[in-house]
């Protein structure tokens with residue numbers, strides 16, 4: 470039995486802002502089937518503390534970056550959790566990374582240094598008689614872990630997964646002492662990045678193995694365009710970098726059992742959900758495809774491209790039901806566009822149950838991202854027979870088979886891809902989509918293909934298990 474400690478800043482179903490939480494919530498269960506037990510170390514945000522109920526205190530810290538803290542152990546949704554209860558860092562109004570205005574918490578460096586430091590201390594001393602064989606950190610929030618492990622003289626292997634390289638977790642060099650980092654290691658070989666402390670860089674440099682969440686994104690990260698300043702650092706670690714595509718929790722996302730929808734086993738059963746979805750979004754009947762989009766609303770997600778390309782879809786009787794929240798400018802632009810077009814309906818907010826109903830009721834799920842490490846909504850779409858229309862990038866390139874003439878002839882297509890990633894190419898894809906949608910037979914074949922495509926964690930869990938095994942097995 471291999472023992473892995475996850476250090477991660479969000480984990481479904483307890484706390485989620487994006488795909489990272491889905492991975493942290495689903496991968497442990499998939500790894501358990503392959504002889505790996507995972508304990509998930511998670512910050513005790515107010516929302517998390519409200520859900521854990523009774524929990525045993527398994528460690529205490531007198532002063533963890535400015536206040537006392539303790540570690541609580543509990544099991545929720547089959548997840549073996551270690552909750553870092555540090556009220557001075559995590560018990561506050563607002564969101565998990567920032568305040569109600571969307572500004573990052575100024576003490577984010579300390580908040581996530583705490584997560585990293587506790588991960589290192591667990592690697593050093595164990596907890597509750599349990600000692601991890603491997604520490605697995607996710608994104609910059611866990612990036613300083615190998616620095617603290619080094620300071621404690623711990624040699625447990627550290628695996629680092631990059632879910633999104635756009636977030637570096639930089640802190641001012643003036644925070645070196647406050648974060649308890651060794652000033653002698655504030656160099657370009659370690660965690661100094663253009664004069665700042667970079668938690669992401671610390672994770673990359675200090676990891677025995679690094680991976681990201683799709684093969685294509687792993688390759689893209691080595692280029693200046695996608696590496697966002699980290700490409701050189703990653704090129705230096707190329708031999709230890711791999712891409713492992715995310716899966717989804719196929720029990721949570723299962724059209725045959727989903728409690729949020731009228732369940733169905735083949736795409737033919739979608740029609741009741743489609744009718745209900747149109748009603749929810751105030752959309753009338755239409756002959757064109759009903760598209761759905763569920764996303765954070767940011768520049769990364771290509772929402773501005775969508776706004777420019779949308780007339781091509783709407784003029785052809787296509788419809789769009791959109792659920793998301795994020796950049797206020799994009800929210801306003803979407804709401805204004807919805808006022809002008811009866812076939813566009815927008816809901817601003819975050820609603821897990823509605824997102825299931827959208828996957829069940831839509832014909833097409835849109836993911837027009839400028840970059841997309843893996844992307845999850847296209848995987849939900851495949852499982853629900855809701856064909857993805859996606860940008861050709863990152864995990865979207867790896868998980869969708871474009872309806873090219875060759876793929877259609879061979880009957881293997883599962884969706885549509887567009888490239889280059891701009892509004893014109895997206896508009897062209899909308900035109901293609903509307904033609905394809907009218908070809909009933911082809912559409913049904915694509916839906917069947919999509920629903921058959923494996924989107925679970927099976928293959929990828931084995932890939933993670935193999936990474937751990939390669940690091941902890943005694944060398945000959």
Ligand code: ADP
Pocket residue numbers: 486487488489491633763764765792793794818819820821824843844845846
């Ligand atoms: P990212 O992690 O970059 O946000 P992913 O596609 O990997 O993108 O994961 C996003 C996750 O968050 C998906 O599970 C998606 O369904 C969910 N999600 C995003 N926005 C919303 C929303 N407004 N309501 C419900 N779920 C959402």
